Amino acid sequence: xxxxxxxxxxxxxxxxxxxxxxxxxxxxxxxxxxxxxxxxxxxxxxxxxxxxxxxxxxxxxxxxxxxxxxxxxxxxxxxxxxxxxxxxxxxxxxxxxxxxxxxxxxxxxxxxxxxxxxxxxxxxxxxxxxxxxxxxxxxxxxxxxxxxxxxxxxxxxxxxxxxxxxxxxxxxxxxxxxxxxxxxxxxxxxxxxxxxxxxxxxxxxxxxxxxxxxxxxxxxxxxxxxxxxxxxxxxxxxxxxxxxxxxxxxxxxxxxxxxxxxxxxxxxxxxxxxxxxxxxxxxxxxxxxxxxxxxxxxxxxxxxxxxxxxxxxxxxxxxxxxxxxxxxxxxxxxxxxxxxxxxxxxxxxxxxxxxxxxxxxxxxxxxxxxxxxxxxxxxxxxxxxxxxxxxxxxxxxxxxxxxxxxxxxxxxxxxxxxxxxxxxxxxxxxxxx
Ligand code: AMP
Numbered sequence: 001x002x003x004x005x006x007x008x009x010x011x012x013x014x015x016x017x018x019x020x021x022x023x024x025x026x027x028x029x030x031x032x033x034x035x036x037x038x039x040x041x042x043x044x045x046x047x048x049x050x051x052x053x054x055x056x057x058x059x060x061x062x063x064x065x066x067x068x069x070x071x072x073x074x075x076x077x078x079x080x081x082x083x084x085x086x087x088x089x090x091x092x093x094x095x096x097x098x099x100x101x102x103x104x105x106x107x108x109x110x111x112x113x114x115x116x117x118x119x120x121x122x123x124x125x126x127x128x129x130x131x132x133x134x135x136x137x138x139x140x141x142x143x144x145x146x147x148x149x150x151x152x153x154x155x156x157x158x159x160x161x162x163x164x165x166x167x168x169x170x171x172x173x174x175x176x177x178x179x180x181x182x183x184x185x186x187x188x189x190x191x192x193x194x195x196x197x198x199x200x201x202x203x204x205x206x207x208x209x210x211x212x213x214x215x216x217x218x219x220x221x222x223x224x225x226x227x228x229x230x231x232x233x234x235x236x237x238x239x240x241x242x243x244x245x246x247x248x249x250x251x252x253x254x255x256x257x258x259x260x261x262x263x264x265x266x267x268x269x270x271x272x273x274x275x276x277x278x279x280x281x282x283x284x285x286x287x288x289x290x291x292x293x294x295x296x297x298x299x300x301x302x303x304x305x306x307x308x309x310x311x312x313x314x315x316x317x318x319x320x321x322x323x324x325x326x327x328x329x330x331x332x333x334x335x336x337x338x339x340x341x342x343x344x345x346x347x348x349x350x351x352x353x354x355x356x357x358x359x360x361x362x363x364x365x366x367x368x369x370x371x372x373x374x375x376x377x378x379x380x381x382x383x384x385x386x387x388x389x390x391x392x393x394x395x396x397x398x399x400x401x402x403x404x405x406x407x408x409x410x411x412x413x414x415x416x417x418x419x420x421x422x423x424x425x426x427x428x429x430x431x432x433x
Pocket of ligand 1: 091129131133134135290292294315316317318320
């Protein structure tokens with residue numbers, strides 16, 4: 001009963017802005033992509049790791065960088081009753097590196113190859129393809145500098161895409177150098193932009209002080225025009241970074257993976273070094289709907305308190321992969337096993353059906369029932385709707401006689417068999433069909 005201080009409010013609840021339900025009709029897409037990822041990661045040698053959704057807020061501030069959009073604008077943070085400052089993970093990588101260090105995974109033979117699947121949270125402007133809770137598959141190869149691993153991850157993205165029927169995807173790729181060559185490049189960028197500061201958008205004017213490389217990938221048209229004249233990273237790479245990048249591109253050529261060099265791709269996070277890349281549907285070029293992205297982060301583990309451990313990784317946006325599958329009308333075949341529908345009438349048969357349901361399920365038969373419906377007719381109607389192959393009818397007489405009726409739902413023919421032999425009889429009929 002509402003009290004005086006709690007007036008009766010008539011309202012219907014909705015998902016919070018930017019959040020959405022994934023309905024039963026869409027689950028086949030999600031199952032398909034997860035299955036493909038599970039199979040391919042096994043072939044490629046990845047092990048699964050799951051980390052908590054909530055982490056110490058400072059892990060992301062330190063790992064991603066205080067002056068990034070994610071940390072400045074998009075992170076969901078909270079303070080617990082005990083006073084801890086936590087954040088809903090806005091991405092996986094810092095959390096995976098924390099887990100790697102905390103659980104002694106650094107003592108395993110390297111490279112350590114890990115993957116995760118799960119939600120991330122970003123307080124972004126909600127629109128189609130941009131959600132505040134979205135789902136990623138995240139892949140990391142930890143502890144190797146070899147450029148072949150950068151190419152191998154890109155190859156993995158294309159293998160997954162191909163398996164789910166997505167073609168016409170292009171890789172955008174760039175190298176943003178390392179701690180040796182990037183400072184000089186950064187200075188060049190700052191001096192280039194300083195004289196043009198007034199022409200920049202408000203965000204970029206601020207970024208110029210804190211994260212100047214972000215100016216290169218601003219999507220405001222006036223900033224894009226200026227960026228087109230800006231110094232490009234690849235002209236300032238040291239010998240090591242240059243050689244590494246050249247090798248990555250050679251491997252991609254060898255694998256016949258489509259890519260374009262994008263000198264403005266910087267990925268915006270502090271931890272990246274050398275190779276950075278994103279995957280785009282061909283028709284989306286120029287819009288903000290990348291399917292995935294990643295790169296090298298040779299300094300991240302050290303930054304989080306570990307040893308120098310060069311690593312590379314990427315995240316795939318599952319929501320966007322599925323949206324693209326739908327937009328391109330890719331069908332996911334639901335390979336349903338033939339359905340057996342259990343129909344019962346009367347109290348005794350209802351009781352018997354409970355055990356029988358379990359027996360059929362244990363025998364590997366896909367079984368359904370509608371125990372709450374009373375008439376045979378209404379239960380058969382449901383069996384029909386669900387396209388059951390066979391119905392097993394257990395009426396009062398059958399329950400007493402220890403028999404059951406097997407009804408072929410296509411031909412309508414019926415046969416009485418002993419209850420003890422029902423599994424064998426059902427299997428025989430399915431085989432003959
Ligand atoms: P990022 O590391 O930010 O480039 O994220 C990697 C991928 O995750 C992106 O390319 C998107 O496919 C996906 N993603 C990131 N944020 C969102 C979001 N808010 N909504 C939907 N997908 C997202």
